[in-house]
Amino acid sequence: MVILEGKGLTKYFRGLSALQSVDFKVEEGSITGLIGPNGAGKTTLFNLISGLFSPNHGTTTFHGMDITHLRPDRICHLGISRTYQLIRPFLGLSVLRNVLVGIYYGRDGTLPKKKAEEEAGSILEFMELSSKATYRADQLNTGERKRLEMARALGTNPKVLLLDEVIAGLNPAETTTIMKRIEATRDKGVTVFMIEHVMKAVMGLSDRVIVLHHGEKIAEGTPQEVTTDPGVIKAYLGDKRI
Numbered sequence: 734m735v736i737l738e739g740k741g742l743t744k745y746f747r748g749l750s751a752l753q754s755v756d757f758k759v760e761e762g763s764i765t766g767l768i769g770p771n772g773a774g775k776t777t778l779f780n781l782i783s784g785l786f787s788p789n790h791g792t793t794t795f796h797g798m799d800i801t802h803l804r805p806d807r808i809c810h811l812g813i814s815r816t817y818q819l820i821r822p823f824l825g826l827s828v829l830r831n832v833l834v835g836i837y838y839g840r841d842g843t844l845p846k847k848k849a850e851e852e853a854g855s856i857l858e859f860m861e862l863s864s865k866a867t868y869r870a871d872q873l874n875t876g877e878r879k880r881l882e883m884a885r886a887l888g889t890n891p892k893v894l895l896l897d898e899v900i901a902g903l904n905p906a907e908t909t910t911i912m913k914r915i916e917a918t919r920d921k922g923v924t925v926f927m928i929e930h931v932m933k934a935v936m937g938l939s940d941r942v943i944v945l946h947h948g949e950k951i952a953e954g955t956p957q958e959v960t961t962d963p964g965v966i967k968a969y970l971g972d973k974r975i
């Protein structure tokens with residue numbers, strides 16, 4: 734079943750089109766990859782889905798419900814959460830409190846303090862950050878910060894999780910750790926839509942892959958189909974090891 738769908742999504746910035754009539758579908762329970770060169774419009778697509786920007790044209794539906802012009806907090810409360818490419822944890826707050834922010838503000842309705850803290854604890858355990866729960870976020874290394882970003886997003890109890898380059902820039906051990914966490918997230922029933930440049934990760938994890946180039950969708954299919962598509966190789970994959 735399709736959980737998230739975009740139709741004809743178009744976004745202009747000062748007359749330049751960042752996205753041009755993009756259609757996409759994300760199947761419930763799947764991992765869908767979103768790839769393409771820098772400036773292709775990947776983050777813009779996530780900004781439209783999460784309500785940060787409104788599209789100039791087109792619609793987004795979640796479980797068949799039109800969410801195109803809803804506010805970001807409403808979209809989050811409905812069950813779509815995201816991470817940011819430029820992660821922005823609350824650096825002066827503890828790791829646990831960063832996750833509590835997601836739990837308190839990202840959900841419809843409030844949890845009692847004790848229940849919220851228990852949940853934050855179990856999310857940190859799930860993200861392999863328990864040992865850092867009392868650290869300030871600015872004491873974490875890059876890999877841990879990316880996992881905290883994901884933990885904060887999971888705190889909102891999403892049905893769909895949008896991940897914007899959570900792997901890029903990590904060393905091989907950190908990459909393996911977070912890839913396993915992404916798979917485990919999907920196994921918990923959360924649908925994952927992920928932007929990623931690290932081909933080993935995106936091709937290894939994704940059921941389907943969508944390719945953007947200059948704001949247009951140039952291909953979609955299984956990792957195998959996409960990596961052998963001549964248009965994709967020319968636009969993006971030519972210089973990448975898969």
Ligand SMILES: Nc1ncnc2c1ncn2[C@@H]1O[C@H](COP(=O)(O)OP(=O)(O)O)[C@@H](O)[C@H]1O
Pocket residue numbers: 746747750751769770771772773774775776777778
């Ligand atoms: N807030 C913005 N204001 C103006 N231009 C933007 C803004 N966000 C993105 N763009 C432009 O839109 C295009 C797509 O950007 P982006 O979605 O960030 O690409 P990607 O994530 O694929 O690298 C780029 O040309 C970028 O400069």
Ligand SMILES: [Mg+2]
Pocket residue numbers: 775776777818
């Ligand atoms: Mg981006």
